[in-house]
Amino acid sequence: MTYQIPSSPVVSETEEKKSRFICWLGPVTDKAAFQHQLGQIRKQYPDASHYCTALVIGNPANPDMMQADDDGEPGGSAGRPMLELLLKQGVGNVGAIVTRYFGGTKLGVGGLMRAYRGSVGAALQAVSLETFVPLQEVSVRCDFAQESRLRFLVARHQGNCGQADYANKVTMSISLPQDQWQSLSELLLAEGFELQG
Incomplete structure (x- = not known):
């Protein structure tokens, strides 16, 4: 049961109606390390509006653990679409943290879902994956x-x-x-x- 995992972390940035979405995506093997990374990102971008997360530990076909957090965005508009994309792409032992700077225009739930999914998608295109056995x-x-x-x-x-x-x-x-x-x-x-x- 091999699956793909990130070789090393990447950071990518996308923009939607003047809101900035900065995605950190990288290898994670336990929740504590992921929480530590989230703490580092909160320090790096202290004035951001939201820090939404998705985490898949183990095989994405049958994860040992998975979680998503909207961090104050409307329920199901951020963490869940991020998590669903990671699972759909078959990437395991991975964490994604999207930092949002609000640009003044509300995006609505559908717009937020597209923006957060797009942010993780851009990071997935930039990341180098390797096969985990x-x-x-x-x-x-x-x-x-x-x-x-x-x-x-x-x-x-x-x-x-x-x-x-x-x-x-x-x-x-x-x-x-x-x-x-x-x-x-x-x-x-x-x-x-x-x-x-």
């Missing part, structure tokens, strides 16, 4: 004589061997891309390795 983590037990074979098989499946515990057998933690797990687990079981969780 979730990792599977497992412990494997084997005889000492099998350790080098285990390391070879894990490396061949683009995985990494972690800490090893040497008791009466070798117990090693491994992590590898989820899409490699099925073929590796079949090989390991066929060769007599013990899989633990």
